[in-house]
Amino acid sequence: MTDKPHDYCGIFGVYNHPEAAILTYYGLHALQHRGQESAGIVTSYYDINKGRYVMPMHKDFGLVLSVFDDSKVFKKELIGRSAIGHNRYSTSGSSKNPANIQPFRVHYRNGNLAIGHNGNLTNARELRERFRDEGVLFQSTSDTELILHLISHSQKETVVDQVLDALNQIEGAYCLMILTDEQLIAVRDPNGFRPLALGMIDDSYTVASETCAFDIIGAEYIRDIEPGEILIIDREADVNHEPKSFYLEPKPGTGSSQCIFEYVYFSRPDSKIFGxxxxxxxxxxxxxxxxxxxxxxxxxxxxxxxxxxxxxxxxxxxxxxxxxxxxxxxxxxxxxxxxxxxxxxxVGRTFISPGQKQRxxxxxxxxxxxxxxxxxxxxxxxxxxxxxxxxxxxxxxxxxxxxxxxxxxxxxxxxxxxxxxxxxxxxxxxxxxxxxxxxxxxxxxxxxxxxxxxxxxxxxxxxxxxxxxxxxxxxxxxxxxxxxxxxxxxxxxxxxxxxx
CATH class of the missing domain: 3.40.50.2020 (Rossmann fold)
Incomplete structure (x- = not known):
């Protein structure tokens, strides 16, 4: 309906908070301008009856308010003290495929893993062809699934090392929110194309594409996640109030390349991005x-x-x-x-004027x-x-x-x-x-x-x-x-x- 570039996507995450899903819901609502086609939330908690961690998920096409219009979703389904959420915009050809709605969630040898992605991998075709040659089957057309496969196929032992292994094989612009059984991992690409910020609410860490998501929940903005930074938020970070960070180096000949169009159009004027x-x-x-x-x-x-x-x-x-x-x-x-x-x-995105054909x-x-x-x-x-x-x-x-x-x-x-x-x-x-x-x-x-x-x-x-x-x-x-x-x-x- 508008003659503008379409937005990227919005991602939000919170670690170890009793109202993790609700906070994520409000965070996504504040980030609605970054994607209006679908929304989803994944939470994580230890199920005593099953004797293992589980990751319930709720996602669908539509705006945040319509996808999560039933309060029972938060009371009975999205329980847990850690959560990630995603607002999605897609390119044409894939918008009607429900398999592309994020976050994505898998269970593999190291437990549960969920991911939300904002960006675009420039070597996606090369990676997809490699996996196809290896006989990997794809459930979606999104390059986000490639990151999941890279993590799950890694021969490294720990989840963090597997994530590092995967990140060293991807190129392009990306911010990632990764939820494991015991960690929230936030990633910003080495060139820093996309904004990503760290905040805190009630002694719990939260991460968001833009700081307007902190304002709506009353969280304090701490700092931007740096280009190439892989921020690990876990129990140790909760106790010491100091998340652990690893860093990716930009490709030779490249450096900081923050998207200037964020300032021109995409980001909300009440947000703080790139400092x-x-x-x-x-x-x-x-x-x-x-x-x-x-x-x-x-x-x-x-x-x-x-x-x-x-x-x-x-x-x-x-x-x-x-x-x-x-x-x-x-x-x-x-x-x-x-x-x-x-x-x-x-006016909704699907507004129809019956009988009116003029554009x-x-x-x-x-x-x-x-x-x-x-x-x-x-x-x-x-x-x-x-x-x-x-x-x-x-x-x-x-x-x-x-x-x-x-x-x-x-x-x-x-x-x-x-x-x-x-x-x-x-x-x-x-x-x-x-x-x-x-x-x-x-x-x-x-x-x-x-x-x-x-x-x-x-x-x-x-x-x-x-x-x-x-x-x-x-x-x-x-x-x-x-x-x-x-x-x-x-x-x-x-x-x-x-x-x-």
């Missing part, structure tokens, strides 16, 4: 946009005339639009940030222009990104119906020109509007129906992010530049290598 508040970064993107594209170069600005307005495409571009307006005001322009579009938050009807059910704000005004729309351009066109058409004086479009990121192989699901390159028009912004502006269109430069994007968090991190900008920091098997097909 910095997302809201702060997005405001700085808006400020950088104002520096690169001053208001008098965007609109027919005349001081003292009808005050121009800056509006956002809610909700992900709200703070960037505020940043642009405030920086413009600081530089002497008499403009105003205003609410020009209202978003309907009650723009889907946009109209989600957004509505505020005529009194827009009429007769010079309007600057700020959005975080443009992918295909279809939704942008429908939004502009709606705004035009409110009879503004002029309409201009600013984007707080560069043109998206390349596919992502590290966990984002972009359309094929020939569907990207920036490629369709060979980067010609005037042609793109005409296509979406605005008087002018301007993007933030790749250099400005990186500069704004680094300036806001005062860091020396390196960022992955492959979707804007085609510079892939980790080698990619470009022959991987989406159906065989599901993004999770």
């Amino acid at each position: 910095e508040n997302v809201d702060k970064i997005r405001r700085n993107l808006g400020k950088q946009l104002a520096k690169e594209h001053p208001m008098d170069q965007v609109i027919n600005y005349v001081s003292g005339e009808n005050r121009p307005i800056v509006i956002s495409v809610p909700d992900s571009s709200n703070t960037a639009a505020i940043g642009y307006a405030h920086e413009s005001q600081k530089n002497g322009y008499d403009c105003k940030y205003d609410i020009g579009l209202i978003r309907n938050h009650y 723009d009807q889907k946009v109209r059910t989600k957004f509505n222009p505020v005529r009194g704000v827009l009429e007769g005004r010079s309007v600057i729309i700020v959005d975080d990104s443009i992918v295909r351009g279809t939704t942008s066109r429908y939004l502009v058409d709606m705004i035009r119906e409110a009879n503004p004086k002029e309409v201009h479009f600013l984007v707080s990121s560069p043109p998206i020109t390349h596919p992502c192989f590290y966990g984002m699901d972009f359309p094929d390159p020939d569907e990207l509007i920036a490629n369709k028009f060979n980067g010609n912004t005037e042609a793109i502006a005409k296509e979406i129906g605005v008087d002018s269109l301007r993007y933030l430069s790749p250099e400005g994007l990186v500069s704004a992010v680094k300036e806001a968090n005062d860091s020396h991190h390196s960022y992955c900008t492959a979707c804007f530049t085609g510079d892939y920091p980790v080698p990619v098997n470009f022959g991987v097909e989406k159906e065989e290598n599901e993004i999770v």
Whole structure:
């Protein structure tokens, strides 16, 4: 329904807490924006009657609130003091396969093992072909299953050593939540593509894709899990309040490559990722946009005339639009940030308008222009990104119906020109509007129906992010530049290598 890259997935885990499943439920609810197709929770406890550890699991298609709408699930099924959960987004071709819903759970020679994965393995095809040659049967099309097979086939003795053995054979972008009979293991890939944070609630450790999951349960954010870190949370860590860590080295020639699109669009503005508040970064993107594209170069600005307005495409571009307006005001322009579009938050992903075949009807059910704000005004729309351009066109058409004086479009990121192989699901390159028009912004502006269109430069994007968090991190900008920091098997097909 939206013309945006699809989210990755969200993972959450908690160790040794009497309400582990409930905390995981709330954590997943806070991470719902990272995946809306399915959700699942696995818990672990020692069953006295059976004389062994067991891992009950509940998962299904749908949003968190609908998958876990029966309180009996937590009272009778998901018991245990440790749990992991997963919100899933998949690529096309695999979304209807229930076998792909995570977490995955297996029983092997060392006991029970469950895993939740956020990312994409770039050597998945090579691993899958190797296992096929060995006669391994697959239950899903997800690359997460490959990690399970690598662990269970390892000849190492302990679970931790088996996990280490498996991780040394995978490449790409990944964050993992692994639950064993007695441990919670959190993993972040050596390049640090994905965010992953460590928190604590009631003296129990918790791990989440974003810190907004800590806020909803009242947990304290401790720190980010470092790139390449394998964090072992067990009874010893509980007693000593010091989890044990191992580290993976990045592949030769590669280093820290944190996904810059997390700041642009994916993460919630109230989260702290890669060590910095997302809201702060997005405001700085808006400020950088104002520096690169001053208001008098965007609109027919005349001081003292009808005050121009800056509006956002809610909700992900709200703070960037505020940043642009405030920086413009600081530089002497008499403009105003205003609410020009209202978003309907009650439209589900499967909304159907009976008898309505027009594609723009889907946009109209989600957004509505505020005529009194827009009429007769010079309007600057700020959005975080443009992918295909279809939704942008429908939004502009709606705004035009409110009879503004002029309409201009600013984007707080560069043109998206390349596919992502590290966990984002972009359309094929020939569907990207920036490629369709060979980067010609005037042609793109005409296509979406605005008087002018301007993007933030790749250099400005990186500069704004680094300036806001005062860091020396390196960022992955492959979707804007085609510079892939980790080698990619470009022959991987989406159906065989599901993004999770």
